[in-house]
Amino acid sequence: MGTEMGSLSTALSALQSERKALEVTGQNIANANTVGYTRQRANLQAVGGSVVPAMYSKSDGVGNGVTVSDVQRLQDSFLEQRANSETGRLSSLNASQQTLADIENSFGEPGSGGIQTMLANYFAAWDDVANNTPDTGARAALIGLGQSVAGALNQAATSMSSQWTSSKETLGSTIQQVNSTAANIASLNQAIVAATAAGNQPNDLLDQRDNLIRTLASSVGAVAKANVNGSTDVLIGGSSLVSGSTSRTVAVSSSSATALDQVNGTPPTRVALIWGDTGGSVAIGSGTGAALLTALNTTIPSYSSQLDSVAASLVSTVNAQQAAGYDLHGVAGAAFFDPTKLTAGKITVAITDGSTIAASGVAPTLDSSGNTVASLDGSNAQKIAKLSGTGADLAYRQLIVALGSQSQAVQQKADTQQSVVTQVTAARDSAAGVDLDEEQTHLITFQQAYNAAAQYMSVLNSVLDTLINRMR
16 A cells, blocks of 8 residues: 555646746747846755665665756856957947947938038139139139138037046946946845745846846946856956945046037047046946047047048148238138138138138239229139148048048947857857747646656556455
């Protein structure tokens, strides 16, 4: 009778274990499309018989059934870390590419409304004046095109200034999210440690924590380090952001930093990240945050400075040649552009009267009444027209070529990195993701095992019924 009762216990353990395995499989199927879900597997373990002999008996070695030893998360920690690292690099490249694309949009190149086209039209207008020196219409057109060039430079400078401010606001928002995410990870660490200590398996909490770590990896290139008690530390640049159930905060060092003042050509205060508790510098090498810091401290100020150089060169070269000629009144040429405004944000046309444009290279002959009695030539206007392709025009072309080359290089790197991320993510998902075909196979396997266990219990029930009834 004792043997039969032990067999019933074995059958019951089989029913319970196979049902648990079916429940785990069902959980996987239910979360097949859940982002960040890690598939699970019920690990079955045989329950052996007693290995310690009694005084008058010993185990027959058959065992006492089966039990679910644990529900395992099928995750490859190496692939998880690799995916986070590569995703951080991709986020940095994508943010850098966006910065360069926004700068390109500020210049409007290529296009009929771009600064390069306006410069070409402006210098061509000087050639028109040279070919018809007394023509007031050509002179008025020249002033209008000069104002268009100045206005385009003003607009590009304002656009980049706005871009700098927007990038800084984005960085601040990113850091706020980092601090909030770090605090959530610390709370999850506390819950996971408590659950693990109690003998529970907090797999769903582990999934939530991994998703948050992925967010930090994309934002600031964070790295995770697992602890033996179930918690995970999170590091940025080798320094701890989350340690167990405590988290630190990160702040933007120059919260009151001056904006990129492109109107006055003033460079912005350098922006950096610091730890909220110690004030020490936070070193990040990847992620969106790293790209935004580069944009604020290097990329945008650099192209803004180059644009200022274009404006300063345009003012100095045109005004110098203008001063070497004579206008329709026989007076040496006045400054075409305001000589006190040498930045892209400030450049303006100083001339309002077309007759004061110094197109002639020689002083005219005037009568006693001050009227011109000898024809004016257009040699000086021709010299200014020949500035096309040199000076400011050349500097601007070089700026655009450098910008285009840098943008293309970053885009190529981003495309390559995207391929890497796709491959690594696929490898991670192959280990942690749910394969419905595989789960269907498990369903059939566990169902058949459950049916067999039920049949086994039915047979035992029949044996016990026969035994009991015949003993009456």
